[in-house]
Amino acid sequence: MSAARSTGGSCLTGMLADMKWLLVAAMTAGLASHAAAADAPAARPAVKAPAPAGFNWTGCYVGIQAGGSWGKSEHVGRAGDTSGPTISGTFNLTGTVAGGNFGCDFQIEKTVLGFENDLSWTNKHGTAQDLPPFNVAGTSSTRETWIDMFRGRVGYALDQFLIYGTAGVAFAGTEITVSNPAGSITDSKTRTGLAAGLGGEWAAYVDSWGAVSLKLEYVHVDFGSKRYVDPAVPMGAFTVGTRDVRLTDDIVRAGVNVRFNWDAPVVTKY
Structure with missing residues (x-):
């Protein structure tokens, strides 16, 4: 009987020893798994692709333009330092520009x-x-042959659309012709004036190198008054008197620009 009890106690002791080692192994595995998880790199958050940038108007351009030009002129008699009566009254000018x-x-x-x-x-x-009181058989005319404008522009961009205002200085080649039954005389002057207007531009075609844009603008130019035929010129039985000639322009024109972008990329849109 005592031998049987001894055998049963040995078995119980062995089972307890086995359970102890299993528990130690499980704890060791859990610690190792926790350490490995702590050393693993943190998952990176998902990054969304940036939204495409809009069209950028930064850059230089060259272009061509053409349209119509309207304006007014008046020849006013001049006697020394005193303005006399109007010779022609105010009359209209029309033409084209390109x-x-x-x-x-x-x-x-x-x-x-x-x-x-x-x-x-x-x-x-x-x-x-x-x-x-001037010779009613005579006529007075005003003509422009070229116009050059240097203007600043301030605009507001709506992606590929640009609305802008513009102002600056203008130069023009002009001539006046006075005709009467005895003949005619022409006097030429270069005029300087102030220009201001507004316009819109659309980048119609966009590529990696730049864009092709279409524009439409209106510009008003005031050249003030300038003296012609000074001194007066006798012509047969008549005298072509010294005069101050007033001149304004109203120009509406369309144009095409080829634009070359600088550092900022131009996004191609289809």
């Missing part, structure tokens, strides 16, 4: 700052019959 331009723009957020210089040929002209 030429080229270049400029540069710089965009800051939605604001676009820039400058533009354009040179155009024009045939704008008009004629009026002289009024009493």
